[in-house]
Amino acid sequence: xxxxxxxxxxxxxxxxxxxxxxxxxxxxxxxxxxxxxxxxxxxxxxxxxxxxxxxxxxxxxxxxxxxxxxxxxxxxxxxxxxxxxxxxxxxxxxxxxxxxxxxxxxxxxxxxxxxxxxxxxxxxxxxxxxxxxxxxxxxxxxxxxxxxxxxxxxxxxxxxxxxxxxxxxxxxxxxxxxxxxxxxxxxxxxxxxxxxxxxxxxxxxxxxxxxxxxxxxxxxxxxxxxxxxxxxxxxxxxxxxxxxxxxxxxxxxxxxxxxxxxxxxxxxxxxxxxxxxxxxxxxxxxxxxxxxxxxxxxxxxxxxxxxxxxxxxxxxxxxxxxxxxxxxxxxxxxxxxxxxxxxxxxxxxxxxxxxxxxxxxxxxxxxxxxxxxxxxxxxxxxxxxxxxxxxxxxxxxxxxxxxxxxxxxxxxxxxxxxxxxxxxxxxxxxxxxxxxxxxxxxxxxxxxxxxxxxxxxxxxxxxxxxxxxxxxxxxxxxxxxxxxxxxxxxxxxxxxxx
Ligand SMILES: Nc1ncnc2c1ncn2[C@@H]1O[C@H](COP(=O)(O)OP(=O)(O)O)[C@@H](O)[C@H]1O
Ligand SMILES: O=P(O)(O)OC[C@H](O)CO
Numbered sequence: 001x002x003x004x005x006x007x008x009x010x011x012x013x014x015x016x017x018x019x020x021x022x023x024x025x026x027x028x029x030x031x032x033x034x035x036x037x038x039x040x041x042x043x044x045x046x047x048x049x050x051x052x053x054x055x056x057x058x059x060x061x062x063x064x065x066x067x068x069x070x071x072x073x074x075x076x077x078x079x080x081x082x083x084x085x086x087x088x089x090x091x092x093x094x095x096x097x098x099x100x101x102x103x104x105x106x107x108x109x110x111x112x113x114x115x116x117x118x119x120x121x122x123x124x125x126x127x128x129x130x131x132x133x134x135x136x137x138x139x140x141x142x143x144x145x146x147x148x149x150x151x152x153x154x155x156x157x158x159x160x161x162x163x164x165x166x167x168x169x170x171x172x173x174x175x176x177x178x179x180x181x182x183x184x185x186x187x188x189x190x191x192x193x194x195x196x197x198x199x200x201x202x203x204x205x206x207x208x209x210x211x212x213x214x215x216x217x218x219x220x221x222x223x224x225x226x227x228x229x230x231x232x233x234x235x236x237x238x239x240x241x242x243x244x245x246x247x248x249x250x251x252x253x254x255x256x257x258x259x260x261x262x263x264x265x266x267x268x269x270x271x272x273x274x275x276x277x278x279x280x281x282x283x284x285x286x287x288x289x290x291x292x293x294x295x296x297x298x299x300x301x302x303x304x305x306x307x308x309x310x311x312x313x314x315x316x317x318x319x320x321x322x323x324x325x326x327x328x329x330x331x332x333x334x335x336x337x338x339x340x341x342x343x344x345x346x347x348x349x350x351x352x353x354x355x356x357x358x359x360x361x362x363x364x365x366x367x368x369x370x371x372x373x374x375x376x377x378x379x380x381x382x383x384x385x386x387x388x389x390x391x392x393x394x395x396x397x398x399x400x401x402x403x404x405x406x407x408x409x410x411x412x413x414x415x416x417x418x419x420x421x422x423x424x425x426x427x428x429x430x431x432x433x434x435x436x437x438x439x440x441x442x443x444x445x446x447x448x449x450x451x452x453x454x455x456x457x458x459x460x461x462x463x464x465x466x467x468x469x470x471x472x473x474x475x476x477x478x479x480x481x482x483x484x485x486x487x488x489x490x491x492x493x494x495x496x497x498x
Contacts, residue, residue: 004455005073007063007236008442009056011081011165012244013102013266016055018063019442020074023455025465027439029066031059038099043106043348049087049096052165053172057231064232071234076453077227078240078445080247081165083188086140088151088213089168091161094176098148100165101140104306104348108139109357115139120206127193127200129278129287133355135304137164138190142207155210162213164188166241170225173238178225181215182241183292192217194289195278197297220246220291221452240448242291244441245269249290249300251444252409252435253463259407260394262387263441264414267351268308270387271300272394283393284353291448301397303352303390307345309414311379314347321372328376329419335377341365342385342491343378350496353393358497364490383414384424385488391428409433411440418472426476427484436469 004023010016014037020029035051064070084103089096101107112132115121121132130136141162145152154160163171164185170178186192186199191209193200199214218224224238242250245263249271252261257275262268271290278287278299290300312325322328342364344350349357363378391408408430415421415434425432437443450456 004075004450005067006076006078006446006450006453006456007060007074008078008080008446008449009060009169010244010442010445011052011056011079011169013082013104016052016059017442018056018059019439019446020063020067021443021446021450025437025443025446025462027442029063031062033059041107043109045102045104046099047085047102049089049100049168052100052168056169060232071232071236074234074236075455076239076449077236078447078449079166079169079238080242080244080441080445081169081185083164083185083243083245084135084137084140085165086137086144087163087165087168088141088144088148088155088160089163089171090154090159091176091179092159094171097151097154097160098144101143103135105140106134106348106357108134108143111139111142112357115206124190124203127195127203128190129187129194130190131284131286131355134357135351136188136190138203138207138209141209145208155213158212160213161215162209163215167215170238170241173227173231174225175228179215180218180224182218182220182222183289183297184220184243184246185241186217187289188243194287194297194299197292219293219295221293221448223452237453238449239452240445240450242445242448245271245302246290246300247444247448248411248441249273249444250447251440251442252411253459253466254409255459255463258398259409260391261409261411261440264308264383264410264412266308266310268305268383268387268412270303270390270394272398274299274301274398279397281393281397283396284355285390285393285397286352301394303393305386305390306348306351308383308386309412310347311343311345311382312414314345315376315379319372319375321375325413326416328380329417331373332377332380332419335373339365339367339369339374340487341370341374341378342487343375343382344491344495345379345382346495350492353389354492354496356497359495362491362495364494380417380420381423383420384427385485387424388427388485388488391430407431407433409435411435411438421472422475425472425474427481429474429478429481431474432472434469434472436467
């Protein structure tokens with residue numbers, strides 16, 4: 001027997017989570033597990049593929065144990081994942097050839113620079129909507145083929161498979177019966193043509209990637225495979241897949257052009273729904289696939305910031321000036337605005353709209369009076385300034401779109417800080433909406449699966465279930481806003497690598 005429960009798997013950068021949602025979109029059981037991060041060289045970030053798999057398996061079992069009927073009560077599985085992270089494994093043995101190269105990893109900065117020097121960036125951008133930055137999967141995959149012993153020969157003979165984390169988990173869950181991904185994940189690889197909706201032979205050729213390694217690309221709500229019953233005791237169907245930022249866009253019900261969601265976790269990722277039209281950014285934002293439903297692609301403009309909540313982690317683990325993230329707000333409130341510092345948290349380079357992989361973090365305005373409270377305030381404010389950069393770029397790019405006023409829906413761990421959300425609204429001079437349900441990423445994956453299973457309603461009714469927790473309205477005077485923005489722009493200018 002199966003019910004209206006949906007199991008959502010959210011495989012993130014620092015932890016794996018599983019949530020069971022009921023037919024009223026409420027979270028009824030949860031499992032969560034952190035796993036090790038590996039930093040073998042400066043700028044390198046890796047995950048052990050087995051950790052991604054075993055932690056996912058464990059959290060699913062934990063969540064399923066929390067509902068009556070366990071796996072037999074589940075109508076479908078949705079998967080959402082950290083994006084761009086790159087894995088290669090053997091189709092014969094299922095063994096990965098090396099650790100997963102994580103989206104934050106910068107080891108291919110020189111490869112990207114060389115491709116740019118050779119004049120290839122325009123081609124990649126035109127076809128994929130992305131830029132030549134080490135963030136995306138393509139150059140990470142090329143690195144594996146060029147640097148892991150025997151990998152290129154094995155790939156060329158058809159033995160090796162490539163996948164983002166969704167593909168890897170589906171391969172494991174189905175006992176090696178499905179090598180698939182969805183259009184949103186494919187759109188982050190630098191190998192996928194987002195207009196024609198297919199892997200691109202020319203781009204694969206430029207990066208030296210054999211096309212036999214690539215997974216089949218499906219809609220975001222589709223039949224991806226059946227989970228081997230040995231894992232959970234029942235045959236579950238995987239019916240929804242999307243990259244985590246796209247899943248949050250769905251979970252926030254940003255279905256209309258002009259709606260923006262911005263997620264504040266480790267990094268910050270803002271997506272503006274541009275509807276069925278792909279908008280080419282004039283301001284170094286990405287064009288990407290928001291979701292593909294029933295063969296119809298909806299596009300988004302995306303701004304990606306690599307450091308948001310991780311600046312708060314740095315206050316805690318690097319500087320030791322707070323013990324828990326939630327303390328940051330109180331300390332920031334105690335800071336004297338006359339001692340204002342500007343922190344540019346370019347710990348792993350700068351993302352949108354600067355795309356400067358070689359920049360490193362800097363702090364400006366230090367005096368003998370500067371102390372922990374000022375560092376805290378600067379860290380929280382840096383998130384607001386970086387978002388302002390993105391929203392300004394989006395406003396300029398969307399000027400020709402026929403949309404209502406911009407609506408910003410926020411989610412992620414950092415949105416718990418009212419102070420940070422108020423500062424964000426002040427800087428943007430626009431309202432910021434925080435929903436009641438903050439598990440929007442998992443909810444988005446669950447909706448895709450529930451919709452495909454036919455047990456959850458369509459977009460309109462699902463949109464009606466979005467409820468506001470709090471709207472932050474701008475309170476800052478225009479003169480102050482302009483002064484602060486100019487201070488930030490100056491700090492960024494002085495931080496840039498060239
Ligand atoms: N009250 C808070 N104030 C500021 N930052 C917070 C607060 N609570 C959590 N965070 C930050 O939010 C991040 C965790 O958010 P989460 O959405 O779970 O991230 P991820 O999915 O990327 O692991 C951490 O980096 C943490 O520092
Ligand atoms: O795992 P998260 O939530 O930090 O998200 C990572 C993004 O998908 C990277 O593009």
